[in-house]
Amino acid sequence: MAQGGDLFSVDACFGGGGVPMKIAQVMLSQGFGGAERYYVDLCRALAGRGHSVLAVCRNGSVAHGELAKHAAIAVEPVRVLGAWDPLARRVIRRTVGRFGPDLVHTHMARGAWLGGSAARQLGLPVVTKLHNYVKLKYYRHIDWFNVTTRSQRDYLLSHGIEPERIRVIPNFSSFLPRDCVESKTDSQLKIWASFGRFVPKKGFDLLLRAFAGLLTEYPDARLVLAGDGEEAERLKALALNLGIGRSVEFPGWVTDIRGLLEQADVFVLPSRDEPFGIAILEAMACGVPIVSTKTKGPLEILGEPYAFMCEVDSMEDLMRAMRSAAGSPAESRGRAQSALTQYRETYFEGSVLPRVVDLYADMLVAASVGRDGGKEPSSP
Secondary structure (H helix, E strand, C coil): CCCCCCCCCCCCECCCCCECCEEEEEECCCCCCHHHHHHHHHHHHHHHCCCEEEEEEECCCHHHHHHCCCCCEEEEEECCCCCCCHHHHHHHHHHHHHHCCCEEEEEHHHHHHHHHHHHHHHCCCEEEECCCCCCHHHHCCCCEEEECCHHHHHHHHHCCCCHHHEEECCCCECCCCCCCCCCCCCCCCCEEEEEEECCHHHCHHHHHHHHHHHHCCCCCCEEEEEEECCCHHHHHHHHHHCCCHHHEECCCCCCCHHHHHHCCCEEEECCCCCCCCHHHHHHHHCCCCEEEECCHHHHHHCCCCCCEEECCCCHHHHHHHHHHHHHCHHHHHHHHHHHHHHHHHHHEHHHHHHHHHHHHHHHHHHHHHHHHCCCCCCCC
């Protein structure tokens, strides 16, 4: 609880007695990939259920712009030069202290380091959301770890994090699920879509090469590749070198992901490494057939009943999976329907958010017990 207040009991926390909490959410990255979209969705979802939310974010970031539209969220943009930035550390500590939250929830390494430090100095319990397999040197101030997959839990256990400090809760999306997969009159799947940060691990170079092969059989196909990053110019040059420049669109960062997906016939996730993949959830919600590599996150979410899966870092196998989807429109939509049902039951906001709130309640109880017993607040 904020200093000087009384802790809520478990029953008094939201979901029991319905008493709202005050939660500071800290993320300091610039782009708008899956982790940032989760952060924005989480802030909105909590505020929508009556909790008071402080969103500490990087000044000028896409998340800053998205959250500034929400009148019920207190948004505090911060100028951050790096994890070492002493001014940012002081500003975050002062901002969080002024808000007086019950707990702090951080995201990504920089947020965990600076937000965790602020929480520790203010005597507040702090949880971090792992969006990847992280360097734990930035997580020394963290009490609790919210991981999205069993694989991430195993990673933390292998690095000495106690099991009682880890909670497995999958990512969610706030996209309303479609009632059913759209039955299109055209038998071909023409518009292919993918999006994310343009970095090597996302495998967009593999996608461009596989799409070039697909065009030999389906010359009317188009690929919309949204996003930006360090590989943007190289990917655009690769499309030209492959002779597919007229068939590939690079719209840059797209905040209307739903609009993009609803225009697509197939979504492709070609990642070489994907700890979870919120883009997968969004495609599931929109009822779009999915082609995905067998990376750790998609394997836990999907599998063959829901998508066309292919080997990691294999352009040939990616092209095979894309051909399978293109050549079997009815099967593609059948798998998309199964994925839509799975999303509705397991990954939609209404199914996951109560588990996050339960974690917050457990944090507050553990912090109370720690103080009463004279223990450090970082020992839940």
